[in-house]
Amino acid sequence: MKRLQRLRATAALRDLVSEVGFGRAQLVQPLFVVEGLSAPEAVPGLGDNHRLPLARLGERVARDLEAGVRQFMLFAVPAAKQAGGFDPAFAGRAIETVMARSGGRATLWVDTCLCSHTASGHCCLHDARGRQDLPGTLAELAKLARAYADAGADGIAPSDMNDGRVAHLRAALDAAGHGLVPIMSYSSKFASGFYGPFRVAADSAPQHGDRRGYQLDVRSARDAYAASVRCAEEGADLLMVKPGMSSIDLIAGIGARTGLPVGAYQVSGEYAGLTLLAREGLADFDAALLESWYVMRRAGAAFIVTYGARLAGALGLP
Ligand SMILES: [Zn+2]
Numbered sequence: 001m002k003r004l005q006r007l008r009a010t011a012a013l014r015d016l017v018s019e020v021g022f023g024r025a026q027l028v029q030p031l032f033v034v035e036g037l038s039a040p041e042a043v044p045g046l047g048d049n050h051r052l053p054l055a056r057l058g059e060r061v062a063r064d065l066e067a068g069v070r071q072f073m074l075f076a077v078p079a080a081k082q083a084g085g086f087d088p089a090f091a092g093r094a095i096e097t098v099m100a101r102s103g104g105r106a107t108l109w110v111d112t113c114l115c116s117h118t119a120s121g122h123c124c125l126h127d128a129r130g131r132q133d134l135p136g137t138l139a140e141l142a143k144l145a146r147a148y149a150d151a152g153a154d155g156i157a158p159s160d161m162n163d164g165r166v167a168h169l170r171a172a173l174d175a176a177g178h179g180l181v182p183i184m185s186y187s188s189k190f191a192s193g194f195y196g197p198f199r200v201a202a203d204s205a206p207q208h209g210d211r212r213g214y215q216l217d218v219r220s221a222r223d224a225y226a227a228s229v230r231c232a233e234e235g236a237d238l239l240m241v242k243p244g245m246s247s248i249d250l251i252a253g254i255g256a257r258t259g260l261p262v263g264a265y266q267v268s269g270e271y272a273g274l275t276l277l278a279r280e281g282l283a284d285f286d287a288a289l290l291e292s293w294y295v296m297r298r299a300g301a302a303f304i305v306t307y308g309a310r311l312a313g314a315l316g317l318p
Pocket residue numbers: 113114115116122123159160204
């Protein structure tokens with residue numbers, strides 16, 4: 001009799017034939033640092049992920065390193081909200097803080113976008129008539145990316161979804177002597193209902209309209225592939241789908257079309273879904289979190305950005 005169950009009988013047999021294994025080296029831990037805060041602030045649904053004052057960032061990084069985190073994604077939120085002319089100084093201090101603590105043990109990616117800077121909460125600038133100002137947007141993004149690399153960031157992670165930004169950032173980094181600083185592009189990022197807790201964490205809710213003019217429409221895989229292929233052509237080193245769990249159908253196809261590693265961002269609403277289920281007694285959080293990671297790996301994700309990266313060691317990941 002054909003018994004598929006035979007190889008499921010013991011943990012050792014299941015381990016023997018498992019097709020995906022991964023560990024802390026493939027997980028990226030987000031960090032939120034907010035200018036002007038005096039104490040850490042909880043973010044609804046995100047468990048042990050807080051909005052941190054700069055003075056508390058170093059100790060958080062130290063504890064995360066202790067827990068085996070080896071990749072960070074930094075979101076630096078400046079106090080000033082403006083129409084343009086953004087100041088990268090606060091992010092620069094945060095980058096220097098992380099780099100001083102990590103001492104080369106971790107890789108620091110810095111999320112690069114305008115929505116924590118703009119008074120509008122949008123990821124681009126607008127002209128006086130309310131139209132997207134693409135040249136101005138690209139110039140500001142390049143200025144920020146260059147400043148982050150100057151401050152010591154290991155990698156730049158543009159999350160804005162504006163046309164042409166990867167090519168623009170690559171050229172700017174190269175011209176500034178940062179030819180070896182990689183770009184992890186949020187290359188297929190959808191307009192999504194799963195970003196709620198993040199917008200609280202990063203002060204980045206749009207103050208008018210929405211982001212459907214530049215983020216992807218969930219109904220189109222074609223556009224999602226095209227966006228990642230273009231990022232690859234423009235010089236991205238790593239690609240990403242976002243939200244991760246609801247985009248797993250695209251990961252393998254993007255990898256096949258580009259030949260690049262494709263990661264998945266388990267976004268705030270997806271992660272909060274797990275914490276809230278567990279809070280209601282409707283799920284075993286640890287088991288559900290691991291399951292979600294395994295599924296993204298099974299779908300082909302090279303790496304996973306997740307608010308639970310710092311928990312991975314306690315969950316038994318190598
Ligand atoms: Zn943005």
